[in-house]
Amino acid sequence: MEETKFDGLTGKRILFFSPAFFGYEDKIKKKMLELGAKVDSFDERSVVRASGRALLKLNRDIFNQRTENYYAKILSIVKKKNYDYVLFVKCDMPTERILKIYRKCFKKAKFCLHMWDSIKNIPGIEKKFKYFDFISSFDRMDCKTCPELHFRPLYFGDEYRREENATEEYDYDLCFIGTIHSDRWKVLKQIKKQSEMKEIRIFYYPYLQSKFVYYFYRLIKPEFWGTSIDEFRFEKLSGELVSDKVAKSRTVIDIQHPGQTGLTIRTIEMIGMNKRLITTNQDIKNYDFYDPENICIIDRRNPVMNMNFELDYKPLDKELYYKYSLEAWIYEVLGNEK
The missing domain is CATH 3.40.50 (Rossmann fold)
Incomplete structure (x- = not known):
């Protein structure tokens, strides 16, 4: 993908996948909309019940077929849209096959991954890195050991x-x-x-x-x-x-x-x-x-x-307050700075 000059999010189309986590995913979407983007968002996980999440901790592969069906249904809804960005948070459930299909469908989009968990807590995540143009992580030590990762701590909402x-x-x-x-x-x-x-x-x-x-x-x-x-x-x-x-x-x-x-x-x-x-x-x-x-x-x-x-x-110092704001976080996880 060619490098382009960043001119903000006004008018940009973003396909956003994130685990449901105390409404933080909704706050991220809301802020992206405030920054001028057009956003389609979905739960990154095909499993939402607590009992299912407990099984997920034991072996996430048992849900692979369910997850592929789930992402196929989403693709049928959004495949005709031209996205500028496809943003995943965590990406623990999508299989490599799903990522291949999405990359093929949205060839012009910049694929971004933000890790808000440590690598060792997400089995198989490193195999998925090759499907992303930009990867960031909140984990300073992971970023020191993996040159593909850009260090970006989390944020505070408004x-x-x-x-x-x-x-x-x-x-x-x-x-x-x-x-x-x-x-x-x-x-x-x-x-x-x-x-x-x-x-x-x-x-x-x-x-x-x-x-x-x-x-x-x-x-x-x-x-x-x-x-x-x-x-x-x-x-x-x-x-x-x-x-x-x-x-x-x-x-x-x-x-x-x-x-x-x-x-x-x-x-x-x-x-x-x-x-x-x-x-x-x-x-x-x-x-x-x-x-x-x-x-x-x-x-x-x-x-x-x-x-x-x-x-x-x-x-x-005042500059630290902007650095850790949600707005600054969004720009950085998309591989840009404002």
Whole structure:
């Protein structure tokens, strides 16, 4: 594909595939539309039920035929459109055969892939790289080992953009809102216990995709033994509710997946919110916004909070706020900068 000068997204046609993830895919589409693009979007996954996603973790190949049928149906809807970009986020389910067909159908489009998971968590993803013109990843270490990857951390949406010190009265000292996976519950229990001992006000919303997932974890995870189903939440909070709870909190807890070194989206959202952070991610020290006055790094195996909750957030340089905005992210994952 020939290199062309980037002139913004006005009038550009984009075919967008992303996993459904707390509505983030809708925010990306909305922002692309605001930037002038014409967007057709679809779930990247052919499996949407929690039980199916659980099987997906064991062996995604069992859904290959279903996935190929799913993408064939989408192609029958969009094949006559002339796209400028075909953007995939993650691309864990599409087979190589699907990507070949789409590339053949949309010969003039620039195919872009953004990895918001680490390579080792997506079996077979490296075999798909050859079908893309531009690949970016949120994982700094993956980008160091794979020259095809362009490093691009995640972003904060407009609802997480706050004026400096906009909230002076806080309902909570600590806030955790997130899906319970890997060892998150084990770490969170320790933090919650310390908070209660130190009389630190904490709001936490431990989300599970379904009650099926809860009972499955009760079977395989020792830290779930003895828990009550009432300790967990099964309804997703809207982005507006999440940002409201975060705004009323001094500090936010981030517990990244142990298989990832890339920063979670919650971490980046705290840049826009001007919030202090407690995180298990040791690699955060290597980012341009890191400041030990704002960020406390804890050991996930022995999480000890050493943070003065009375201190205010130390503001960052203004250019960093645009760098981590959703608008800047969209331009970069399409292989452009504005």
